[in-house]
Amino acid sequence: MNFQLPDSARVFGQRLANQHLRLGITGISGAGKTAFLTSLIRQLTQAPSNQLPFFQVMQQQRYLGGQCIPNAVAARARFPFELNLQQLQQGQWPASTTALSQITLQLRYKPQHPLKQKLLEWQTLTLEITDYPSEWLLDLPMLQSDYPQWCQQVWALLDSEPVRDLAAPFRHQLAQAELIADALLLQQLTDSYQQLLLTIKQRQLAVMLQPGRLLRPAELQGAPLLQLFPLLPEQLASSSPLKDQLQRHFHDYQQQVVLPFYRDYFAGLDRQVIMADCLGALNRGHQALTQLQQALMLIMQHFSYGPDNWWRRLFKPRIDKVLFVASKADLLTPDQHRNLLLLLQQMLQQPLYQQRYQQCETEALAVAAVVSAEFGQVQTAQGQTHCLRGYLASTGELQTWYPGEVPLSMPSPQLFAHHQFAFPEFLPLVGPAPAYPQQLRMDQALQFLLGDHLR
Structure with a gap:
């Protein structure tokens, strides 16, 4: 009814x-x-x-x-x-x-x-x-560390390949620095560390780069708590005004930046x-x-x-x-x-x-x-071959590309020693x-x- x-x-x-x-x-x-x-x-x-x-x-x-x-x-x-x-x-x-x-x-x-x-x-x-x-997302693990632990984690990354040579000038500058809480010194060392992170990111040499706000400061540009970098292990072994200042900045960064962002967003x-x-x-x-x-x-x-x-x-x-x-x-x-x-x-x-x-x-x-690419096939001496066609992001030129195969599982280091993957980057297709x-x-x-x- x-x-x-x-x-x-x-x-x-x-x-x-x-x-x-x-x-x-x-x-x-x-x-x-x-x-x-x-x-x-x-x-x-x-x-x-x-x-x-x-x-x-x-x-x-x-x-x-x-x-x-x-x-x-x-x-x-x-x-x-x-x-x-x-x-x-x-x-x-x-x-x-x-x-x-x-x-x-x-x-x-x-x-x-x-x-x-x-x-x-x-x-x-x-x-x-x-x-x-x-x-900013990569700052999340910082909530589970204190400042000395974080320094150890950062230097484990900076002392590894392929970023060790890039980090060497910052390591030398840090080793020569007086361990005093001087505002100019803090900013100089922060600037050097920030430039190191930006270079690593630009060259795509590592992923876990912290603090993330040194890469994307947004509204925190110039904030004192962004004066944050890792001291060397030998500099952490004893107390110093610089270590105390950096520990305060690390704690402030955790409590005033990382924690509110994740609490409010997630x-x-x-x-x-x-x-x-x-x-x-x-x-x-x-x-x-x-x-x-x-x-x-x-x-x-x-x-x-x-x-x-x-x-x-x-x-x-x-x-x-x-x-x-x-x-x-x-x-x-x-x-x-x-x-x-x-x-x-x-x-x-x-x-x-x-x-x-x-x-x-x-x-x-x-x-x-x-x-960003059209799929097609071309005739080769070996027969029909799958290919892609698009405008390369690097040059803007129209290119036919043979991207090859993706491994079914995590490839071994030995595979990379003998094979170079070359998946292209194209511009969006327009129509x-x-x-x-x-x-x-x-x-x-x-x-x-x-x-x-x-x-």
Whole structure:
């Protein structure tokens, strides 16, 4: 029997139908986080349904549309979606994130359940996404160290290949310094350490560079607590005014920068995306791949869902879904996408197991948030060969490329001694909207992250 609800019941039901979801996107610098977030927003606000075949709410013609709305915190900078999209449409990659920003989307859809259809004309999902520099994320392990322990960890990195020679001038300058709490000396040594970190980052020689705010200071530019660098082991062995000052700065950095950022940002996350650029790490060699794995493992340790751990006591996380993304899949021929996925899964084997054990739903995908190369085949003496065609990011020249194969598992150092990976970097493909920018498997990502909230 059909019946019509009074308008008052529909209004009340509509108020109950509003949902709120907080999504976090985490990745090491270079993973393509800005492009991923820009593409995700575009798919939800502009993309036609035929571009998202695995996003069920669109394929069932229940999706009514999405729009950007003002952020709840008016003082927080807005993620520059429109500018980023314009740059992608012009064939340029948007600039990396340099400060905290946020964007809020309102998604409207028809309910799937017959009873909800009686009560509601539509439902609303408010999606809140906060963006931040990836460098800040790597400060998280500092919360579990004191200053001497942190110094030991930093010098273990600086004394290793391939950064030892780069760090030698800073080591010498530090060894010659008087251990006094002089403001000019503090700033000079901080400047030298900051330049060392920036050089290592620019040359992509290491991942765990701390403190992250020396790389991306944002509003802390010039703040005294950023006068922070690691003393040498022999300088830590005895008390000194310089050591005391640096210990105070380290504690202030923990309590006033790292702790509030992670508490405010991660406390209420519902869903999380963790991104990794495995191809870029393969290009740089075995040590880079190992460092990427270690950095991801360190980060994920602090998203533990186990009972009664310090992170839960402090932040009370409630993330119930985690999507692991092997980014830049378009830089491979399609037959290698499965290999890329298997490589990421092996790199994260232990965290994936722990997440499942802790009843957190996980998924792993090889994704291209923005496609930058066309796949094709060419005839060679050996027969048909898979290839890519695109405009090289380094020169802007149109190039046909044979990217080769991705190892199925973590390759040994011996493999790198005899083989050089050379996965290219292309500029975004340009074409008429709404077909461009193109994407690969963003519909599957959306279905996993949002599908259960759009029923």
